[in-house]
Amino acid sequence: MTTPDDQPPVPDASRPESQDRIYRSHAGIAGGVLLLAITGWLGIDALVSGHGRTPWLALAALILLVPLVAAFTLRPAVYANEDRLRVRNPFRVVVLPWSKVASLRSGYSNEVVDAEGAKFQLWAIPVSLRGRKAAARRQARNAAADSSGRTSSVASGPTRSHSDQAMDDLRELAEARAAAEGAQGEVSVRWAYEVIGPAVAGAVVLAILLAVG
Template sequence: MTTPDRQSPAPDTSAPESRDRIYRSPAGIVGGVLLLGLVLWLGIDALVSGHGRTPWLALAALILLIPLIMAFTLRPAVYANEERLRIRNPFRVIVLPWSSVASLRSGYSNEVITTSGAKFQIWAVPVSLRARKKAARRQSRAAAEAAQAGKKGRSGSSAAASDAPIRAQSDKIMHDLRELADLHQKSERAQGEPTVRWAYEVMGPAAAGAVVLAILLAVG
């Protein structure tokens, strides 16, 4: 007499989601913290020591300004992994599987172009023309030093260092994102359609503050 074989549970073949690479603007974060501190200091002072309509105007201004400052300075971020590119802009969150990314373009701003032709700006990676010029000068200097070393018959660190191009920080980030796109665009896990979600958690409070402030100013 034979006993039926027990069916072993099917192995979980689903691969875990890869860890995100996160890109943000340090200058934007520092500027946002400083600007928030200034607005809170002025607003709280007006709330405490103001008279008449001043406290109400200060409260409405705080409700309007705080979400906007956070949206344009602290909120922007880029999350990239092997499956998709997620862009958190001031008022939208754009999720782009790598299969939907046609190109990543750098000019006066950094942008991603989808296969359908849609274009989205990447707020978290601002372009610095000054940093680009500085990187270009360093690249020219390194190339000149490598050429001089070659004439003198020397090889080593100077020549090796010139092999890697010197880029501004934002251009390095865009280069990393292009490499991820090229590497994973045809991956089965990177297929799908783009999704765009409006950031109502930012727009709602800002709109409420704007309405209250407009009413108070209109009433006089």
């Protein structure tokens, strides 16, 4: 007779099949925290010590600015696993199964192109021209050292910028998983109403306050 302990374990359907790789801009996050701190300090000061319409103007400005600052600095992220690429941009969330990713392009910005030709910028992986130049210099010095046999002169550090290396990783994953069964499906795009709604409300209230004088 089979006891409950002899039964094979039932797989947990709620558990993701693979863990996401997460790409974010650390500089963007740091800048966002700083901007939010300054905005909050100025706005709260105006709310507490302001007179007349000033507190209301400060409140409307906070409702407008805080979501926008967070959207462009703290919110952007790129999540990648074996089945799909999820791009969280300031105002949209785009989910692309690997089968629908036509290419991942790097120029003055990084973007993903789907099978229909639609382009989506990767806000979380900004291009750093300075990082590219530094990586190129290291690569050139390493190549010169290798050709002359001076291994002790090899420059330390990556020979690809952080953003370019991230794009290389995503391209490799896209090529490897495009034909996988779990990577099939359709592209979905969702607007971030949790960001757009408060920002629009703040803009409307601020416009009304300024209009009525």
